[in-house]
Amino acid sequence: MILEQFPAIIVVAPLILSFVVNFVGWRNKGFCFPFVIIALSVSLVSAIGILYAVIKHGTIYYHLGGWNPPWGIEYVIDHLNAYVALIVTVIAFVVAIYSKRSIEQEIPGDRIPQLYALLLLNVTGLLGITVTGDLFNLYVLLEIASFSAYALIAIGEKGALIASFRYIVMGTIGACFYLIGVGFVYIMTGSLNMTDVGQLLPDLYYSKAILMAFTFLTIGVVIKMALFPLHAWLPDAYTHAPSAVSALIAPTMTKVGCYVLIRIIFFVFKPHYSIEIMPLTTILGWLAIIAMIVGSIYAIAQHDLKRMLAYSTVAQIGYIVMGIALANKAGLTGALLHILNEAFTKGCLFLVAGAIMYKMGMRDIYQFRYLFEKMPLTMIAFVIAAFSMVGIPPTCGFFSKLYLLLGAIDARHWIFVATLLISVVLNVVYFFNVIRHAYFKPSEAYAHDGGRPEKIAVDEVPLSMLAPIWFTAIGILITGIFSGKIVSTVIQFAIPKCFLGGG
């Protein structure tokens, strides 16, 4: 029965087709794109099928090759995995459609098959991370996702090579720390299966080796998800990558990192350990606060739209981590909803940045004059996404921030509450700066270069780029309007059981 094989198909389809795309690309570049779409459609259908099955029947256990856990590799899919996997596949699918025209213009023709192959490999890695239930398997898939991201970034413009190399160094340190952590856990428990380790660990909670394992695992993941102060690789990498690549990895990679963090600190290690024995959530909470403020302030200072969005990503990771650190029902709901919101919103914003690059050939915010008249549809989508970032109802951003705020009030963390409100104001500053330059402009300031031209022709990007932009923009509104439904059917089951009773 094919339905039972969905957990494997979701990973295997993009993996196999990434090789096919590479070989087909030698003969004819035109054949690559349909294969990419086929692979991602298969993954998308499987992800929807999995989410449906999980909602209907509960957690899915899939044993690869028929080996029973804890010896074999097991894919465990509960509400949390299925939710994140669906977000990743939707964004990947949308970006793949968009990438056709965008990369044709941005990168040399002979690299297009490689880019598509790497794109599929990246999706393979990300989806693998979300479905796997094995600690070492997660490391390998994390590296598959990272390798393809290094190479994808290196394809970009001038400066991308050095950004990519720095990302390699930081990413490898992160992955190796994770591996050391896995080694310590293996020595102490003799198991690599997450569920199994989760059951064996409580007896060892006061061991120093487990403390080290926990520290290494979290630092490794935190580097991969670019939480302040380990975010240094992110802005350069996201700025110089090709637009379609930024639009794929910015919404997905760091969010998958957040997922891994939740998985490790609340499922492999139990909340009792992460909150009380080793007060990790307190440390993460303070880092998140600094990330939110510093990321936003850096974003305000940027001229380059993509760089601004990259720093905004650093700030948004702060929001998600703050929700995790609050460790109560409302906080975690906010964090998970914010993962969804961030994926759609950052996706939309990076797609818009790519569209502006496509038509105007530049990304300097201060040269965005008359952009609303030239590209009205693109810029309206930008405004919707900016509203979501700021948190104006009925966008999804409003609801995720509302939950975070409720969580912070529940936990009596008044500094968190204050930081949330301040960072909202900072978000307003940098997003409305863009809108101001694109829409309202002091006409006399530009009088010296001829003033306002008489008529500005509408010059929109092609439909295959506009449709993805609008899909994400409408997605932001729909997920906002139906956020109550999303919380009641998926997210509340994705939160560890012990948080549901208390608050």
Added chain:
Amino acid sequence: MLEIIVSKYNYWIFVFLLIIGLYSMMTKNNLMKKLIGMNIFQWAIILYFISIGAKRGGSVPIIPGGHGHGVQKIVVHATGYVNPLPHVLMLTAIVVGVATTGIALAILVRIYNSYGTLEEDEIMKELGK
């Protein structure tokens, strides 16, 4: 003190190599040296995994008589065998390490072709930062 060092010497070697790798990744200006540091860092972890699986006097973990139907039950003394799992994991990790090195070297070649140098500060100067 000396006893702790000698009895757990594999861990000390691991930590020592790890710190050498981390140090050169953080402080070296030449990108190639950074890459070498990264490799030392990775191989340190691989050595560590292999050392935890090894046993003095341990034999290859193959059960004599094979497996399949009709094989009579053989008593297996786990203490007599090395632990194969960390070694198998490291096969994968070695592949991962080689792939990292490969990508990093390819990028270094392209950096050298476009900037004519591998010194980080000179490249930054060229990029105007």
